[in-house]
Amino acid sequence: MNILERIVENINYLGGAALFLIGLHTVVTHTNLIKKIIGINIMGTGVFLFFIAIGNIEGGTPPIWLEGMENPIFVNPVPSALILTGIVVSVSVTVYLLSLVIRIFQTYGTIDQKELAEIMEQEVPHD
Amino acid sequence: MKKILIRIVFIILFFILAGGIFTMPTSPDISAPSYNDTVRHYIDNAVEETGATNVVAAVVADYRAFDTLGETVVLFTAIVAVGSVLRVPLKKDEVEIHHE
Amino acid sequence: MISQLPIINLVALLLMAIMVPFIKKISFRATLWLGGILLIGVLVSSVFIFIHVANVGDIIYHFGDYESFLGIEFKVDPFASLFTLFVGTLAFIIYVYSSGDKTEGIESPEFSRYYVLYFLMLFAMFGILYSNDLFNTYVFIEIISLTSCAIISIKRKKEPYPAAFRYVLLNEIGSLSFLFGIAMLYMISGHLNIDLLANTIQSGWTTLPINIIFAIVFMTVGLSLKAAIFPFHIWLPDAHASAPSTSSAILSAVVVKIYILVLIKLILKVFGVELFASLGMDTVLLIFGGAGMIMGSIFAMTQKDLKRMLGYSSVSQIGYIVVGLALMSDLGLRSAFFHIISHGLTKAALFLSVGIVIYLKKSRSVKGFEGLGFQIPIAMTVFGIAAFSMIGIPLTSGFIAKWNLGIAVESASQYIFLGVIVISSLLNAMYYLPILFAAFLKDNPEHQEKVSIEKIPAAMLLPIVVLGLSILLIGIYPNLLMQLIDLVIARL
Amino acid sequence: MNDTIVKSITRLVIPFVQVYGIFIILNGHVSPGGGFSGGALLGTSLILYTLVFGAIKAKHKFSHKASEIAESGGILIFVTVGLIAIFVGMPFLTNLAAGFPAGSAGAILSAGMIPIIMIGIGIKVASTMITLFHKLIEEVIQ
Structure with a gap:
């Protein structure tokens, strides 16, 4: 019973860690380059969830002052502000990776890493 | 076989991480160590020091504005990087037309 | 006023990067000159900052005039200012070279993009060294990873795309691990400022060790992936080999070092040496470094492509730096810092002189060096000096670096690493010397006609001559550099 | 996409989306939102336009030069x-x-440089989204 309670208490953190590892697993095991990019994004989401969970306060309100508020309990604003940055960075990296995949498909005709390695091995003696 | 092995490794990693998380200071209330003087200062003085009632905006655009500058630079970098990869079509005869 | 100089440097680099597309429309040559003048200005102000910091004291710069626990803080100490000087100098030398080298796959419409990326990368590298804030460091790391991948994939050939893809993928895994580590540290302290964080870690070590252990592991692994420390080096040879010569030079000489410097900053300033060592991480790094020293050289020997060979050689040289760092003593740190600078100069000289060979012959094969010493004597002489420095022959900076590492290893009584250094040097000799023999002693009947020096632009020759001379200068008068490094270590 | 219903509804919806985006950017310091969310909305409206009316027409609306300046x-x-x-x-x-004027807390014209910075971020995010989208689909069309 105790264990279950603790799992429920820490579900955000556990979810973050699980997403991080699922993403890493996707990157490591899948040979499809698009799936690798998806894996990177899952990893990123895991880290962001973990970071945001640190700022959570139970019963807290969003950190915005409105008229007539007296001694409110706000959630921690810093993780939200930091992860805003993190999300934008993750978007930029994703777009760059996608553009590379487009070029790889145009030049090699495949987006599978194994086939790519085979093609590159055949073409190695370039000069 | 290899796949199962990798999966087992990841499951073990998850249990290590989960075990670590159970001993971390994860309680979601204001006694958490991350809810420290800095955060209290932001909440109490943001309106006075920055004039913004949205504390997150005050942190993003004032207290930690240099981070935000850094990430607008990341966006700019992304445009330049994507532009440098997807510049002109690859076929030789199309290259002439699309030269800027 | 002098306290505003670091940020003025940064803003100048950023503005240059933004304005390049607009100035280019007027005249590309003007852009090149403007960039060069700007880099000289940045260098001069870096020298001023270094003198000021060395004589007066650290510059602490608070963004937005907030106290350090509220806002972002820059801390310019001798460590930061010496290495910004190093980065700026090498970047300027490579910039001059790149203005002459117009082959190697970058097409003329792409030049302006190349320089935008180049200045953005410099902006991030300066920022990362100055910054005293962990999340700020993460943002700059991301800028460096994007730009450093983009200056590989800017080449208009097939090979760079998969190499850049793999590089950016592993880079991103590294960045996310680093961010995860920051999350762990933020959880127990709520601070992101490095000094304040260090205080909390020292007091929190007894009560909440698990966060700190996770943070150390995640951050070390993340930075090792980016710095290509031995078992994580798989992306490096492909990425550095398929890049244009100037990009290879800056990636190998500077960018990889930046990540090692961040790691050093983390170990010394955030976690503290004792804590890091008590977890046994120093032994892990020591083993990785030693393995890298040997394995990198062995891999390098089997390569047919010259630039891949140089890439693997970088892996082995990073091993030297990591061993120096992992000894966790002042002597070890001293040798690591010396090696960072020495290897930066040497690798830049090697890649740039190979760039001249590629410029001339359009080929990167190890085989095609017969008689080249007579065709391009200056470039091959510099290549020879740099190769001697890699092997560790006296009168070059590489010898001093290895000698210092030897002393550090000996005083830490890790005698087995003396053997490793000797074996690694012998292996280095085995793949560099045949090239030199072929270049200077063999005559190639096919290349009888001598290529006059005028065929190579002076903008390409001058930088490598400067690099070759500075390798010799540091090799003959090592104290010039040692004094500065001792100052850095004393004030760290 | 040559569907009249989609086209007319898009024409109807886009102004509202854009006004909402600008509203979020300008109110970033007094209510939830800010440069990122508002910029993303603005960018999305232009992406919607591109999807419905095609890349060539969208290029006229948001030309290469405009995007360069906005970036x-x-x-x-x-x-x-x-x-x-x-x-x-x-x-x-x-x-x-x-010396930035503080204004009265809670008003739109307050908080010194924060609204200006938010406008900068909004322009940047919107132009980045639309430029990157255009670059990717141009590549696929060819």
């Missing part, structure tokens, strides 16, 4: 705001202490 402009606004503080003699990116 640099976002950062330039940011840096200029920061440099004003340096000219006054304060550190980079100082807000109220550098």
Whole structure:
């Protein structure tokens, strides 16, 4: 019973860690380059969830002052502000990776890493 | 076989991480160590020091504005990087037309 | 006023990067000159900052005039200012070279993009060294990873795309691990400022060790992936080999070092040496470094492509730096810092002189060096000096670096690493010397006609001559550099 | 996509989306939102336009030159705001202490440089989204 309670208490953190590892697993095991990019994004989401969970306060309100508020309990604003940055960075990296995949498909005709390695091995003696 | 092995490794990693998380200071209330003087200062003085009632905006655009500058630079970098990869079509005869 | 100089440097680099597309429309040559003048200005102000910091004291710069626990803080100490000087100098030398080298796959419409990326990368590298804030460091790391991948994939050939893809993928895994580590540290302290964080870690070590252990592991692994420390080096040879010569030079000489410097900053300033060592991480790094020293050289020997060979050689040289760092003593740190600078100069000289060979012959094969010493004597002489420095022959900076590492290893009584250094040097000799023999002693009947020096632009020759001379200068008068490094270590 | 229903509904919806985006950007410092969310909305409206009316027509609406200026402009606004503080003699990116007017808390014209920075971020994010989208689909079309 105790264990279950603790799992429920820490579900955000556990979810973050699980997403991080699922993403890493996707990157490591899948040979499809698009799936690798998806894996990177899952990893990123895991880290962001973990970071945001640190700022959570139970019963807290969003950190915005409105008229007539007296001694409110706000959630921690810093993780939200930091992860805003993190999300934008993750978007930029994703777009760059996608553009590379487009070029790889145009030049090699495949987006599978194994086939790519085979093609590159055949073409190695370039000069 | 290899796949199962990798999966087992990841499951073990998850249990290590989960075990670590159970001993971390994860309680979601204001006694958490991350809810420290800095955060209290932001909440109490943001309106006075920055004039913004949205504390997150005050942190993003004032207290930690240099981070935000850094990430607008990341966006700019992304445009330049994507532009440098997807510049002109690859076929030789199309290259002439699309030269800027 | 002098306290505003670091940020003025940064803003100048950023503005240059933004304005390049607009100035280019007027005249590309003007852009090149403007960039060069700007880099000289940045260098001069870096020298001023270094003198000021060395004589007066650290510059602490608070963004937005907030106290350090509220806002972002820059801390310019001798460590930061010496290495910004190093980065700026090498970047300027490579910039001059790149203005002459117009082959190697970058097409003329792409030049302006190349320089935008180049200045953005410099902006991030300066920022990362100055910054005293962990999340700020993460943002700059991301800028460096994007730009450093983009200056590989800017080449208009097939090979760079998969190499850049793999590089950016592993880079991103590294960045996310680093961010995860920051999350762990933020959880127990709520601070992101490095000094304040260090205080909390020292007091929190007894009560909440698990966060700190996770943070150390995640951050070390993340930075090792980016710095290509031995078992994580798989992306490096492909990425550095398929890049244009100037990009290879800056990636190998500077960018990889930046990540090692961040790691050093983390170990010394955030976690503290004792804590890091008590977890046994120093032994892990020591083993990785030693393995890298040997394995990198062995891999390098089997390569047919010259630039891949140089890439693997970088892996082995990073091993030297990591061993120096992992000894966790002042002597070890001293040798690591010396090696960072020495290897930066040497690798830049090697890649740039190979760039001249590629410029001339359009080929990167190890085989095609017969008689080249007579065709391009200056470039091959510099290549020879740099190769001697890699092997560790006296009168070059590489010898001093290895000698210092030897002393550090000996005083830490890790005698087995003396053997490793000797074996690694012998292996280095085995793949560099045949090239030199072929270049200077063999005559190639096919290349009888001598290529006059005028065929190579002076903008390409001058930088490598400067690099070759500075390798010799540091090799003959090592104290010039040692004094500065001792100052850095004393004030760290 | 040559569907009349989709086209007319898109025409109807886009102005509202854009006004909402601008509203979120300008109100970033007094209510939830800010440059990122508002900029993303603005960018999405242009992406919607591109999807429905095609890339060529969208290029006319948001030309290469405009995107180039918008990209640099976002950062330039940011840096200029920061440099004003340096000219006054304060550190980079100082807000109220550098003489930006504080206004009355809760009003739109308040909080010194924060709305200006938010506008810069909004322009930057919107232009980045639309430029990157155009670059990717141009590649696929060819």
